Amino acid sequence: MNHxxxxxxxxxxxxxxxxxxxxxxxxxxxxxxxxxxxxRNGGAISAFLLIAVGFWALALIVWPQLYMVEYSFHPKLxxxxxFGPKDYYxxxxxRYFLFGSPDDTSHWNDTHLHAxxxxxxxxxxxxxxxxxxxxxxxxxxxxxxxxxxxxxLMLLLIIPYWLNEILRAFAFRVLFGxxxxxxxxxxxxGLIHEPxxxxxxxxxxxxxxxxxxxxxxxxxxxxxLESLDRNQIEAARDLGAPWWRIxxxxxxxxxxxxxxxGATLVFMLxxxxxxxxxxxxxxxxxxxxxxxxDRFFQAFNWPQGAAYALVLLAACMAFVxxxxxxxxxxxxxxxx
Amino acid sequence: MSADIDLINLTIRFGDFVAVRDVSFKIAGGExxxxxxxxxxxxxxxxxxxxGFLPPTSxxxxxxxxxxxxxxxNKRPTALIFQxxxxxxxxxxxxxxxxxxxxxxxxxxxxxxxxxxxxxLVALPGIGDKKVAELxxxxxxxxxxxxxLAVEPQVLLLDEPLSALDLRLRQLMRAELRAIQKRxxxxxxxxxxxxxxxxxxxxRVAVMNHGVxxxxxxxxTIYDRPATPFVAAFVGENNGVAGRVTRIADGFADIETPMxxxxxxxxxxxxxxxxxxxxVRPERLRPAPEGxxxxxxxxxxxxxxxHVSLIAGDGHALTMSLGxxxxxxxxxxxxxxxxxxxxxxxxxxxxAAP
Numbered sequence: 281m282n283h284x285x286x287x288x289x290x291x292x293x294x295x296x297x298x299x300x301x302x303x304x305x306x307x308x309x310x311x312x313x314x315x316x317x318x319x320r321n322g323g324a325i326s327a328f329l330l331i332a333v334g335f336w337a338l339a340l341i342v343w344p345q346l347y348m349v350e351y352s353f354h355p356k357l358x359x360x361x362x363f364g365p366k367d368y369y370x371x372x373x374x375r376y377f378l379f380g381s382p383d384d385t386s387h388w389n390d391t392h393l394h395a396x397x398x399x400x401x402x403x404x405x406x407x408x409x410x411x412x413x414x415x416x417x418x419x420x421x422x423x424x425x426x427x428x429x430x431x432x433l434m435l436l437l438i439i440p441y442w443l444n445e446i447l448r449a450f451a452f453r454v455l456f457g458x459x460x461x462x463x464x465x466x467x468x469x470g471l472i473h474e475p476x477x478x479x480x481x482x483x484x485x486x487x488x489x490x491x492x493x494x495x496x497x498x499x500x501x502x503x504x505l506e507s508l509d510r511n512q513i514e515a516a517r518d519l520g521a522p523w524w525r526i527x528x529x530x531x532x533x534x535x536x537x538x539x540x541x542g543a544t545l546v547f548m549l550x551x552x553x554x555x556x557x558x559x560x561x562x563x564x565x566x567x568x569x570x571x572x573x574d575r576f577f578q579a580f581n582w583p584q585g586a587a588y589a590l591v592l593l594a595a596c597m598a599f600v601x602x603x604x605x606x607x608x609x610x611x612x613x614x615x616x
Numbered sequence: 617m618s619a620d621i622d623l624i625n626l627t628i629r630f631g632d633f634v635a636v637r638d639v640s641f642k643i644a645g646g647e648x649x650x651x652x653x654x655x656x657x658x659x660x661x662x663x664x665x666x667x668g669f670l671p672p673t674s675x676x677x678x679x680x681x682x683x684x685x686x687x688x689x690n691k692r693p694t695a696l697i698f699q700x701x702x703x704x705x706x707x708x709x710x711x712x713x714x715x716x717x718x719x720x721x722x723x724x725x726x727x728x729x730x731x732x733x734x735x736x737l738v739a740l741p742g743i744g745d746k747k748v749a750e751l752x753x754x755x756x757x758x759x760x761x762x763x764x765l766a767v768e769p770q771v772l773l774l775d776e777p778l779s780a781l782d783l784r785l786r787q788l789m790r791a792e793l794r795a796i797q798k799r800x801x802x803x804x805x806x807x808x809x810x811x812x813x814x815x816x817x818x819x820r821v822a823v824m825n826h827g828v829x830x831x832x833x834x835x836x837t838i839y840d841r842p843a844t845p846f847v848a849a850f851v852g853e854n855n856g857v858a859g860r861v862t863r864i865a866d867g868f869a870d871i872e873t874p875m876x877x878x879x880x881x882x883x884x885x886x887x888x889x890x891x892x893x894x895x896v897r898p899e900r901l902r903p904a905p906e907g908x909x910x911x912x913x914x915x916x917x918x919x920x921x922x923h924v925s926l927i928a929g930d931g932h933a934l935t936m937s938l939g940x941x942x943x944x945x946x947x948x949x950x951x952x953x954x955x956x957x958x959x960x961x962x963x964x965x966x967x968a969a970p
Binding site (some may be wrong): 348509511514515516517518519520521522525529530533534 | 669680689690691694695696698699700702703704707715716718719720763764767836
């Protein structure tokens with residue numbers, strides 16, 4: 281553990297030093313009068329920026345993740361035995377995810393694999409649902425509505441997020457339960473005679489997750505659509521395009537970076553959601569995140585938990601790459 | 617193919633604001649027709665109504681004899697060129713031009729052939745595969761025209777399309793636009809606040825102010841025979857001198873002004889005793905011994921003309937523009953000069969209500 285503290289204390293100043301040297305060399309070599317990073321910002325501020333950003337990036341993001349990667353290749357050991365003679369590198373944790381056993385590879389680990397693919401598949405569906413819900417609204421707000429209406433709609437969208445996530449999930453349970461508000465209303469209206477099991481059929485889960493990430497999809501989409509010149513839409517219309525062609529040819533291509541940005545965010549948050557799937561998921565639906573949680577805190581197998589978490593992370597990264605390929609956008613466009 | 621346009625008692629309101637007030641006029645098929653006026657006069661509103669983006673509050677638009685009420689912009693035989701051109705930045709030049717054909721279901725090969733033909737028409741052959749962002753201002757202009765012409769409209773509507781170009785390119789594009797219009801024979805309706813553009817390109821010009829058409833006529837008529845004080849003052853430079861009519865005879869009016877009794881054509885069927893304004897163009901003023909006295913304030917040399925700022929009568933400012941044939945040498949600031957003009961070159965119009 282001493283290594284850790286050394287790393288945290290010495291790492292950032294070392295980075296600052298490297299940057300400072302690099303900037304000095306650069307200035308020497310180019311010989312231009314243009315001020316370098318240190319000259320522009322002053323020594324103290326430059327050092328602070330480099331140390332703060334370096335600490336944040338390395339100590340809070342890169343290092344813990346690398347630690348998890350490393351951890352996932354170890355067997356389950358008591359802390360005292362870590363890095364000891366009994367410690368070794370192994371793929372057992374990944375093998376367990378695939379085959380349900382550290383060494384027997386004759387059967388697939390159906391429960392965990394099923395949960396994994398369910399999580400990925402449902403997250404894709406939720407992402408598509410979210411886009412379908414948000415696109416018309418974002419288009420209306422960005423291109424059609426007056427500023428006053430936009431402000432009111434924004435407020436209506438934001439206010440529900442003042443509620444706690446778990447509270448919102450339970451509210452959906454009350455809404456969708458067999459004795460819930462929706463069933464009572466449908467029976468009262470004479471539309472159905474038996475209550476519908478919205479929770480068992482995962483309707484509540486889909487609705488709850490879609491609802492939870494509406495804003496995440498909404499903002500990048502709204503930003504992208506808002507920057508579209510109205511004349512472009514009118515020009516397409518004037519040239520004879522029906523409304524759906526205008527969206528297909530002019531609006532959607534323009535909004536592509538926003539769609540990609542919203543889709544990746546919603547997918548990742550959805551695949552990593554913990555509370556909503558636990559509260560709203562039907563008995564048949566096992567989400568992957570509770571399994572990861574169980575590896576850590578029920579099985580007390582941290583290396584295995586780390587391996588499971590990394591599998592999910594890899595799936596998310598694959599999804600982002602796929603979306604970028606599909607939409608032909610770069611990472612910098614998504615981040616805009 | 618070209619179609620005539622008939623505007624009948626067109627009124628367009630935005631809430632309490634009347635943007636266009638009971639406007640009626642006809643544009644002939646194949647005509648280059650300009651609507652000229654200051655910003656906010658209602659000219660763009662009329663254009664948007666002809667193109668179908670804005671329904672009139674009352675009145676009707678007929679294109680080629682057909683009433684356009686309820687016909688959307690994508691169904692009208694018009695094509696609009698936007699002030700900012702509104703080219704599609706994510707499409708190539710050829711795709712831009714052929715977009716109207718694509719939505720009509722024309723095949724890719726035929727679209728490309730048509731786009732290449734149109735690029736030749738606007739003198740930009742072979743740039744079909746370029747991106748819009750790679751084009752210069754003038755090239756974008758021509759591509760926008762080609763895109764509008766691709767759908768073979770009977771009427772081309774242009775909303776100040778040259779305003780973003782620099783002066784030299786603007787003058788080049790004026791001639792180019794006129795030439796394209798002659799070649800394709802489509803009715804052009806051209807919106808501008810630049811009187812130079814309107815006068816050089818158009819067969820006829822409508823001058824608008826505050827939602828009302830003040831005068832319609834060809835360039836020389838608008839310039840030499842303005843019907844209202846607004847037209848006289850807005851189109852070209854003009855000197856206006858206010859006074860009261862003292863005599864009407866043979867189509868001429870005498871008007872009593874601070875500079876003495878002045879005489880000009882009666883442009884409004886005036887009566888003796890009416891308040892009126894006499895307009896005379898700077899280039900029509902001349903040093904003349906029998907004229908009224910004025911003090912030279914300053915002179916500005918502009919090559920073919922020398923502009924002389926004068927103060928006459930009770931401090932009234934006038935401008936006199938002299939060609940190279942008249943010597944301006946003794947017109948030094950502070951000097952006094954007698955100025956006159958021929959009654960044929962001045963027009964007396966009824967004073968607009970203040």
